[in-house]
Amino acid sequence: MLLRLALELLCIITSVTSDRYQLVPRPLDSVIPERFYEQNGRVNQPPLITLTEPETIQNEPLYMLIIVRSSSHHFQRRDAIRLTWGNVSDTAEGRVSLVFVVGKSADPTVHSLLLLESQQHKDLLYVGFEDTYANLTLKDLAVFQYARKLMAHCQYLAIAGDEIVLDISGVVQFLADAYDDVAINQHQSEGVRELSICYEFPCCTPVIRENSSKYLVQNGYYEGTLYPSYCSGTFFVIHMGLVGEIYNMMLDTPFFMPDDVWLGIIYQKLGNRVIPNKDYWFLNTIMNPGVLSRINIPDQK
Template structure:
């Protein structure tokens, strides 16, 4: 009993000393390293966040040299070789964190729709437009919409430093970026997704619904809220995963394709059903299910397919929503204006848009004087 009390007072005294030192110079980030064979814990002052936050910094992941023994390894493109070398790596240092984004883990149920937007560091112009348009944080129909951009790092040397500094400056102003120290490449999108889900489990586990998508889509988030509120039997605590459904397809074996997946990565010739990664909606419940399943499923570099694999393992499936058009709109030649806002006012999402097009379209569909009642451009199959 005495030794237990002594240990308690020693720990309390050490914590008090730590807080004293942290408070002496509030402008400087502080680091406390705990000797452990798994990870170090750094305590630092988060940008634009009042409280100190805990950031987990993992040791650098080592190359799996046994990948060299895979049959035909040397004939594979370099990006596939790199993927196989580091396929096991799932933990990376976090450079920018937002532990209070959802109001804390226990208050995160107040977030109705969390927009999770995949964005590379150099896509500054896209982030700026989204903050002013469909990704603006706001209350709509009585519920809160929140936003995070998820990113890795790009470039080397001075270029990497400059891009990281840009994200840091954005963070100071907007508090909307999650960044990890991994290479932000197409084949690392699955890693990016699982790192976010790990963050969500820690900081935002009770968010009702999520929109997960790219930073080059036009999303009607007002319509998303209306649709999600119409799900009378689902407040986010039940399964939901919906978007542009893709089924009965398999890996592309052509080495020249952006989506090339050789048999050394995926032996099966058939993928489970999944939704196109340009954008989809899911419940917080399903997000956590996907994260738990991901812990026992080897990474596949195609992130949307990987989500489908996690759903399949859980005995769940994705659903189709006619308002999600990740393959774009196919417009009949009844008008010369393919960007008439009457095409877009009732949909949930269209892929792809340039920043200027997003800005213009968002403002046009928000125009209270917009009248599509007599327009020849209505898309009858786009109604929610």
């Protein structure tokens, strides 16, 4: 009896602590301001308020969970995704499920429609903070908070915007060929931590300080003049085994925008290596929603 209780306690402790991270010291030549490496306890506090959670995902094995970041009023985009590229569940490597994450709307009509949409499709992660550009970092935190619950049942997490058409079969085939569990475990045994397969913006992009720009960053949020390398937020893939570490690092890293740069800082604090990939599986569909193909994006140097 005592042995069983001890084993159960060990399982509880392991489940709580297994996704803690080891902070990599800040390199002397890093462009990231020192304050992002200061550990003074958690600066961002969970839990986030969730109004509805998807009912389409149970405790079933998944090869990939795709979470689409969508604005609350983008009803037509979500419907278009459900009818086209998002209408995929079975692939050669396993099941794929898709979830939309949306923020709260101040418009009561939009709020009511979101609740109806959630009841109808059961695929909305509807979080209780305002859906604004300034809150995109909060939305990222909500994505990882939710994905963390599914770590034991899923192999990959993909994050996308709602403005794209995605070739899911191309993504799955790429992962199966080049970055399956065997390859990732081999790299980890060699001391290489692979985090994200994405289009990488290399260091060192200048920080925008123009007051008229949507991407203005005040000195109080980011004191440096250059950004580190980071993944394009339009679409990227993460091995699910790292989601817990990323989530906890998010809680210990001050928020600021742009959110994809913030995630880039988190990657570097964890010592993870981004896998740059120029062969993209999506098209921006705002101007041409009828096209679905793989495209090649040239190096940005």
